[in-house]
Amino acid sequence: MFSLRLPIPIENTLITPPPKSNYNNICNSSLCAHSYSSYSHSQTNRFLTVTNVALQKNGNSVGDSKDTVTHPFPEELNAEPLPRHVAVIMDGNGRWAKMRNLMPSAGHQAGAEALKEMVRLCASWGIKVLTVFAFSTDNWIRPKVEVDFLMSLFEKTINSEIDDFNREGIRISVIGDATKLPSSLLRMIKYAEESTKENSRLQLIVAVSYSGKYDVVQACKSVAKKVKDGILDLEEINEGIIEQELETNCTEFPNPDLLIRTSGELRVSNFLLWQLAYAELYFNGALWPDFGKDEFVEALISFQQRKRRFGGR
Amino acid sequence: MFSLRLPIPIENTLITPPPKSNNNNTYNSSLCAHSYSSYSHSQTNRFLTVRNVALQKNGNSVGDSKDTMMQPFPEELNAEPLPRHVAVIMDGNGRWAKMRNLMPSAGHQAGAEALKEMVRLCASWGIKVLTVFAFSTDNWVRPKVEVDFLMSLFEKTINSEIDVFIREGIRISVIGDASKLPSSLIRMIKYAEESTKENSRLQLIVAVSYSGKYDVVQACRSVAKKVKDGILDLEEINEGIIEQELETNCTEFPNPDLLIRTSGELRVSNFLLWQLAYTELYFDGALWPDFGKEEFVEALSSFQQRKRRFGGR
Numbered sequence: 001m002f003s004l005r006l007p008i009p010i011e012n013t014l015i016t017p018p019p020k021s022n023y024n025n026i027c028n029s030s031l032c033a034h035s036y037s038s039y040s041h042s043q044t045n046r047f048l049t050v051t052n053v054a055l056q057k058n059g060n061s062v063g064d065s066k067d068t069v070t071h072p073f074p075e076e077l078n079a080e081p082l083p084r085h086v087a088v089i090m091d092g093n094g095r096w097a098k099m100r101n102l103m104p105s106a107g108h109q110a111g112a113e114a115l116k117e118m119v120r121l122c123a124s125w126g127i128k129v130l131t132v133f134a135f136s137t138d139n140w141i142r143p144k145v146e147v148d149f150l151m152s153l154f155e156k157t158i159n160s161e162i163d164d165f166n167r168e169g170i171r172i173s174v175i176g177d178a179t180k181l182p183s184s185l186l187r188m189i190k191y192a193e194e195s196t197k198e199n200s201r202l203q204l205i206v207a208v209s210y211s212g213k214y215d216v217v218q219a220c221k222s223v224a225k226k227v228k229d230g231i232l233d234l235e236e237i238n239e240g241i242i243e244q245e246l247e248t249n250c251t252e253f254p255n256p257d258l259l260i261r262t263s264g265e266l267r268v269s270n271f272l273l274w275q276l277a278y279a280e281l282y283f284n285g286a287l288w289p290d291f292g293k294d295e296f297v298e299a300l301i302s303f304q305q306r307k308r309r310f311g312g313r
Numbered sequence: 314m315f316s317l318r319l320p321i322p323i324e325n326t327l328i329t330p331p332p333k334s335n336n337n338n339t340y341n342s343s344l345c346a347h348s349y350s351s352y353s354h355s356q357t358n359r360f361l362t363v364r365n366v367a368l369q370k371n372g373n374s375v376g377d378s379k380d381t382m383m384q385p386f387p388e389e390l391n392a393e394p395l396p397r398h399v400a401v402i403m404d405g406n407g408r409w410a411k412m413r414n415l416m417p418s419a420g421h422q423a424g425a426e427a428l429k430e431m432v433r434l435c436a437s438w439g440i441k442v443l444t445v446f447a448f449s450t451d452n453w454v455r456p457k458v459e460v461d462f463l464m465s466l467f468e469k470t471i472n473s474e475i476d477v478f479i480r481e482g483i484r485i486s487v488i489g490d491a492s493k494l495p496s497s498l499i500r501m502i503k504y505a506e507e508s509t510k511e512n513s514r515l516q517l518i519v520a521v522s523y524s525g526k527y528d529v530v531q532a533c534r535s536v537a538k539k540v541k542d543g544i545l546d547l548e549e550i551n552e553g554i555i556e557q558e559l560e561t562n563c564t565e566f567p568n569p570d571l572l573i574r575t576s577g578e579l580r581v582s583n584f585l586l587w588q589l590a591y592t593e594l595y596f597d598g599a600l601w602p603d604f605g606k607e608e609f610v611e612a613l614s615s616f617q618q619r620k621r622r623f624g625g626r
Contacts, residue, residue: 277586
């Protein structure tokens with residue numbers, strides 16, 4: 001009845017929430033312990049949002065919204081199935097800005113806010129991996145002004161979120177071709193990955209200068225090198241070998257169960273290609289900065305109605 | 314005005330159709346000549362369908378529908394853009410049969426008829442490549458009765474269509490892991506590929522015992538072997554090198570512009586993965602045996618409204 005992997009909707013329990021304990025201990029506990037930790041954390045935070053005083057013990061200001069990051073599990077959703085890994089093509093920032101007579105940079109800024117909200121929702125509702133397509137290898141052709149702004153935005157956003165991530169048990173990983181990134185961004189990425197690597201509540205994978213084809217090419221190069229060096233035989237090359245070399249090897253769950261693309265385009269645009277083999281696809285007309293909790297709930301409802309057969313009957 | 318690559322809608326011309334000439338010469342002519350050949354053939358066949366007597370010269374029975382294969386270009390569509398390569402996940406045969414209290418085999422039989430119609434439509438309207446997902450590596454788990462029936466159906470259908478293909482300028486290629494196929498089917502495939510290899514009006518690629526992951530794995534093995542044998546350097550491995558090894562190297566246009574999936578599921582189910590990077594996706598609720606001309610026109614109409622940016626603005 002109670003899925004061990006998901007935060008339990010408060011409405012379904014009669015258990016009194018335990019006293020609030022140190023967030024870092026709860027969120028940094030091992031993967032095996034995450035279920036009860038997530039449950040107690042979500043219970044605790046619901047009480048935090050409702051009665052901002054009684055359980056506040058760690059000295060942060062009561063009005064600080066970063067302490068009340070947990071969103072209650074939506075009533076419209078069943079406890080399961082929930083996608084373990086959600087991927088998002090965050091499309092529409094440019095159009096969002098254009099509609100408001102703003103520069104693309106304003107759209108990307110708004111998009112960053114939508115991403116922060118998405119991270120909080122995923123962490124709240126027990127999704128284990130969230131992979132987002134921040135910048136494609138194909139996006140380097142965009143105007144330099146826009147590209148430079150994006151690189152700077154990535155750096156600023158990662159920097160401003162590291163503390164929250166550590167507090168909320170969120171691990172950040174970045175995949176993509178690092179060779180083209182500014183060195184200050186590279187340093188920020190390394191620092192963020194190192195700081196958050198023990199966190200286990202949610203893994204946020206940000207794809208920057210990434211593409212599905214790039215990923216397959218680099219995996220193939222790695223495999224070819226192992227064969228050349230005599231570490232691997234040709235006959236041993238199979239799906240598992242390729243998967244180990246793809247950049248999604250940074251996570252235990254490399255294949256998205258659900259891919260969301262915003263702004264109405266129906267294509268995958270060279271995002272994860274191998275990894276999307278059996279992903280349920282969900283397309284939403286909303287522009288990315290406008291994609292929020294309601295839209296995400298709709299996507300999850302759609303996912304819950306899918307019949308997944310994986311080739312069988 | 315007149316796109317050289319497409320049959321011209323009859324309604325837009327004042328040219329009297331030329332006398333019907335030998336079909337084999339018309340259809341096996343080179344790629345460069347196909348436009349006029351297609352035009353004259355579509356004109357001719359429209360008259361054939363309307364007045365079945367006057368132009369009938371080659372001795373086939375008037376009622377033989379195979380002589381009237383050409384379908385006029387739909388009025389609802391613009392002359393361009395048209396997808397050069399259309400891919401189809403032919404889903405829904407099983408459900409179609411179940412709804413009628415029939416065995417899955419009846420659904421697959423009906424699906425074969427829908428495929429024949431799809432081939433005719435593509436050939437008529439100037440689409441150059443049609444790739445269909447007939448059987449996945451993941452489908453081997455289906456009940457043996459069903460799998461055996463499908464293997465037999467593939468063999469019979471290829472056999473019965475070879476003459477039509479030769480007459481209509483259709484080239485057939487089969488991609489997938491041949492090692493699991495019955496030897497009689499393999500022989501039929503080889504014969505069909507050999508017989509039709511000079512045809513250039515439409516290339517029909519049938520994916521049997523295929524999957525996108527299988528394709529990448531075998532490409533990676535080929536590349537690794539070339540590196541091991543000293544034919545290729547590691548540093549030379551790039552997207553182009555991988556593409557040359559994928560099984561879609563049997564065609565000049567390996568990447569679908571449009572993917573159609575029938576029966577309402579929203580996923581790509583391990584079909585072409587690499588090749589779908591920039592494909593426009595179209596999902597139709599119709600079950601595959603019910604997918605006909607009207608549904609295809611809707612799909613093409615949808616394609617014509619897409620804004621393709623390939624990563625740029």
